[in-house]
Amino acid sequence: MPARVNGLKAGRAQHTLRRASGRPEPSANEAGKVRPGQYAGRLGPRWDAWHLNMAARCALGNGACPHCFRFEGTPFEHNAATIFETPSLALPAGGVGRLLALLGGQGGLTLTGSASTGLRLKAQRTILDNAVRFTMEADSLNASILGPDAIPGTDEFDLFVREVAREMTVKAGQKCTAIRRALVPAALAGAVIDALKKRLDRVVVGDPDDPSVTMGALASLDQLAEVRARIRELGQAAQIVHGDPDAVSIVGAGAQRGAFMGPVLMYCADPSTQSVVHDIEAFGPVATVMPYQSTDDAITLA
Numbered sequence: 547m548p549a550r551v552n553g554l555k556a557g558r559a560q561h562t563l564r565r566a567s568g569r570p571e572p573s574a575n576e577a578g579k580v581r582p583g584q585y586a587g588r589l590g591p592r593w594d595a596w597h598l599n600m601a602a603r604c605a606l607g608n609g610a611c612p613h614c615f616r617f618e619g620t621p622f623e624h625n626a627a628t629i630f631e632t633p634s635l636a637l638p639a640g641g642v643g644r645l646l647a648l649l650g651g652q653g654g655l656t657l658t659g660s661a662s663t664g665l666r667l668k669a670q671r672t673i674l675d676n677a678v679r680f681t682m683e684a685d686s687l688n689a690s691i692l693g694p695d696a697i698p699g700t701d702e703f704d705l706f707v708r709e710v711a712r713e714m715t716v717k718a719g720q721k722c723t724a725i726r727r728a729l730v731p732a733a734l735a736g737a738v739i740d741a742l743k744k745r746l747d748r749v750v751v752g753d754p755d756d757p758s759v760t761m762g763a764l765a766s767l768d769q770l771a772e773v774r775a776r777i778r779e780l781g782q783a784a785q786i787v788h789g790d791p792d793a794v795s796i797v798g799a800g801a802q803r804g805a806f807m808g809p810v811l812m813y814c815a816d817p818s819t820q821s822v823v824h825d826i827e828a829f830g831p832v833a834t835v836m837p838y839q840s841t842d843d844a845i846t847l848a
Contacts, residue, residue: 646667646670646672646673647672649672649673649676649678650676650678651676651677651678653676653678653679654678654679654680654681655667655673655678655679655680655681656680656681656682656683657680657681657682657683658682658683658722660827660829661682664682667680667682668680668682683722686722686723686724686726686827687726687727687824687825687827688723688724688725688726688727689725689726689727689728689729689847689848690706690709690710690713690725690727690728690729691729691730691838691844691848692706692728692729692730692731692734692738693731694731694733694734694841696734697734697737698734698737698741703734703737703738703741704741706728706730706738707738707741707742707745708745709725710725710728710742710833711742711745711746711749711809713725713833714746714809714811714831714832714833715746715749715760715761715809715831718761718762718763718764718807718830718831719809719829719830719831719832719833720764720765720769720829720830724833725833726827726828726832726833726834727817727823727824727833727834727836727847727848728742728833728834728835728836729817729836729837729838729844729847729848730835730836730837730838731837731838732837732838732839735813735835735837738835739787739788739811739813739835742788742811742835743787743788743811746788746789746809746811748760749761749808749809750797751794751795751796751797751806751807751808752796752797752798752799752806753797753798753799753804755798756797756798758797759797759798761808761809761831762806763799763804763805763806763807764805764806764807764830765805766805767805769805769829769830770805770806770807770830772829773791773807773828773829773830773832774791774792774807776826776827776828776829776832777791777810777812777828777832779822779826780812780822780823780826780828780832780834781812782820782822783814783816783820783822783823784812784813784814784820784823784834785812785813786810786811786812787811787812787813787835788809788810788811789808789809789810789811789831790808790810791807791810794806794807794808795808807830807831808831809831809832810828810830810831810832811832811833811834811835812832812833812834812835813834813835813836814834814835814836815837817836817837817838817847818843818846818847823836824847
């Protein structure tokens with residue numbers, strides 16, 4: 547049975563704030579609900595049973611301590627040596643303290659994140675000196691292509707619009723498989739944008755405890771600032787056709803205490819000459835519509 551931490555069923559699917567008024571810090575009693583051998587940890591502002599198994603290897607001996615669940619700082623520094631005494635899989639969120647310094651030649655490090663973070667990790671002396679195996683999956687600018695025969699009114703057109711909108715809003719768009727680039731026939735670009743606008747207009751942002759809310763917050767305020775910065779960079783080659791990264795109507799929560807952003811749809815009129823839309827990922831509820839002229843053009847852009 548999945549563990550319950552802080553009154554939540556661990557493994558909750560929504561990547562949203564459980565409590566809109568800040569980030570609760572678990573007490574020792576709350577952390578103690580996780581028993582040795584269970585997976586427990588914190589990813590952004592949510593609890594997930596599958597996220598990491600640090601608690602089971604806590605140096606304090608009981609398999610669960612508040613430090614294993616800290617959202618900020620260096621949550622694992624107090625028991626870093628213990629973690630690597632036996633083979634283990636660690637999936638930390640936030641600071642990692644001295645963990646990287648303890649990796650040896652038989653260890654491995656895998657990153658799913660930004661290319662800039664990956665390059666910094668790859669250049670660490672521990673990774674280079676100990677020949678640590680390093681794998682990186684970075685900046686997934688996934689594309690979805692609408693075929694030229696999928697005109698408005700067809701099931702294929704409706705499916706494309708529905709999936710682009712869904713990928714923008716599930717987990718507030720913060721997942722590596724989200725559609726970032728929507729490639730559409732140039733003649734259908736206007737119709738696609740209009741259809742996406744209508745669907746995105748239905749999105750209600752706010753506290754997920756409110757039954758009317760359909761999209762919660764980003765993982766943190768830092769992530770909110772990061773996404774806004776990436777949107778500004780994308781703005782060099784694309785224009786916003788729906789949404790405002792700096793303003794959103796919120797239900798049941800406060801904008802100042804939560805990392806809330808509404809869906810932002812962008813349009814790049816000439817994606818074949820604008821590399822920025824193919825290189826920069828705004829890791830949030832953001833997608834860019836890009837027109838193509840022919841099948842070969844679509845394949846080249848993708």
